[in-house]
Amino acid sequence: MSTTRATAHPAVATYVAAVRDELGDLPADELAEIAEDVRDHLDDVAAEYGDDVTIGVLIDRLGAPAAYAAELRAAAGLPQPEPEPSGERTGFIRRLVRFVVAFFGWSAVGLAALAFVDTVFELSGSPGTFAVPALISAVLAVAGALLLVIGRQDAVAELRRLPTAPLLAQVEEWVRSMPWGRPAIELVTSLRPAWWVARAVALGMITALVAGSVAFGMAVFLVATVASVWLGRRAAARQIRGPRLVAVQAVNAALAIGGLVVAGVAFEAATGSHVQYVDGGYDDPGFYDQEGAQVTNIFPYGADGALLENVRLYDQDGNPIDLGWQEDCYDGAYDEQSFTAANAWGDHVFPRLTVGVSPDGRCEQAMLDAPFGPQLPGPVTVPPGDPDALK
Amino acid sequence: MDTSQLLKGVLDLAVLAVLREEDGYGYDVVRRLRAAGLSEVGDASVYGTLRRLYHAGALTTYVVPSEEGPHRKYYSLNGTGRDLLRRSAKTWREFAGVLTELVDHATKEAA
Structure with a gap:
């Protein structure tokens, strides 16, 4: 006996995947047990x-x-698979x-994975980019699956006929x-009870949101925790079969995806701030508001409510603060567009002048x-405790 | 005459008889049956039979983990199994006796 797990051929x-696929109509636990035994046997034969x-x-x-599967089925007294329904x-x-x-x-699987990566690494900045299509795909897949198994005695066998389903067995x-x-x-497998609680948490979070x-x-x-544990124990004991099992799996999938989405939203709400300092596509970073639109100008007003002009802004280290790279007005721009002209004193001096675009696409005169x-x-309101503010 | 057809009816008995001598795992049982002369016995049939006898309560199992090779699930006869073997063996001897006599008698008459 020279084979080991590490070098299993x-x-x-x-071969085992193919046998497993033939026996796919059996309950999952029983199938896993048989596959395990067949694998051990084949390891010996292969040796x-x-x-x-x-x-x-x-x-x-x-x-x-x-043939191996059929022989096994006959010798072990296992039920015969439901024949493929007639052609029509x-x-x-x-x-x-x-x-x-x-x-x-x-x-749904692919998009959910993307949504997860996107949420964790904050790539797109909005968790809905992939999560929403993932959710829609999952809902469509589940709805289609339910459509397929309605009226079928053996729901699992029906789902095994899905394209690429045998691939899962091979994986x-x-x-x-x-x-x-x-x-x-x-x-x-040992984490099953944790999953029973997790899906109740997901349902609770979705409801709360x-x-x-x-x-x-x-x-x-x-x-939901009580119901989920009860359901989970029944499912583990194989007391839930057929369309009901499929319905439970569908709800599982929905809760897993929904939970991820809610977690993403909560994560975003916890870490997101109103104005973010993010890298733009250029070397010069800019400021962005909550909606993701670039802040293009700053209008400071003094304590007396009067607009201040030519205000120079610096940060705590004395570096000038500008609003990042901004496009200059160009002829042919849309007339709803608006640009700013840099202040003559420098990019860190505000407010800047606004440059509108005329209906025929020409840049207009810069103006405040x-x-x-x-x-x-x-x-004019005086801050409490500061009566001299206006003097 | 196709022995594989004959084997189907008596595989339970053959497997029980092999396990009476010594506990064995699936591959081992197949090998011992073949060594005993049942060369056409199928791997899947033997495993399926072991599984069915186990679920019928005639066998118990224990796993012997192995560092080098695959895990081995050993099957062993329990009281129910020995009882089943005794009854099956009795049925088989009567059946075989009747058939032998029938065949020998018929052969003598033909001769």
Whole structure:
């Protein structure tokens, strides 16, 4: 016996994946157990051939994976799979829906991964960029899947007919054939109760965000925890099958994605500030408001409410503060556009003059265009405790 | 005559008989059955039979982890299994006796 987990041959993994795919209608836990036993057996068989073992050698020795699975099924007294429904029922529409479900399912996975990376590293600055399409894809995939399994006795078998579904079995076999595969899968399986709580947390957070009430979210979380653990234990004991199991999985997927979105929103709210100092595409950084629009001008008003002109701004280190690179007006610009002209005293001197664009696309004369005019409206207020402010 | 067809009916008995001698894991049981002369026995059939007998309560299992090779799930006969083996063996001997006599008698008459 020279094989070890670390050097398990890929041919074994391929063969086991194929057998597994043939037996895919069995309950997941039972299937995992059988796959494990078959894998151990094949490791022993493969060891007879050493490094020469190929998928062809295994098929010569054991028969095709489908035959192996059928033989196993017969000898072990396992139920026969539900036959593929007759041709007229597997019509074009059903095949199209299967394709659509697979497409949106994978899209949802990919987009959710992007949304996660985007949220953690703040790449796009708005978590909805990928999360919203991910959510839409997930909803479409789940809706399509429900459409497929409605009225089906064996919902799992129906879902196995989705394009690329066998790929998942192969990925799992590959993971299992790695030295770290089994411990990792055992670890994930042992985390099941944590997931039962996590999905209740997700539901509570989503509720709190949608209803705008933390207390209500907490109440939903408490009720959901009890329900979730009850459901989880029943599912683990394989007491939930068929369409109900699929419905539970659909809700799982929705909660996982929804929870990620809410976590992203909460994360953004916790770390985001009203004005961010971020790198623009140029060497010179600028200031941006809450909406992401560049701050292009500053209008300082004195304590008496009068507009101050030619105010020089410096930061705590004495560096001049400007508002970053700004485009100069050019002929042919849209007439709604507005530009600023640098103050003659320097880029750090405010306010700048505003340059409008005429309806025929020409730059107009630069002029001071304060939003409140030369004087702030309303009565002049004196800050408390500073009666000399106006003197 | 196709022995694989005959084997289907008596594989339970064969597997139980092999395990009476000594506990064994799937690959080992296949090898011992083949060594005993059942060369056409299928790997999947043996594993499926072991699994079914286990779920019927005739076998117990224990895993022996291995540093070098794969984990080994050993199957061993328990009381129910030994009982099943005794009854199956009795049925088989009666059946085999009847059939042998029938075949020998028919052969003698033909001769």
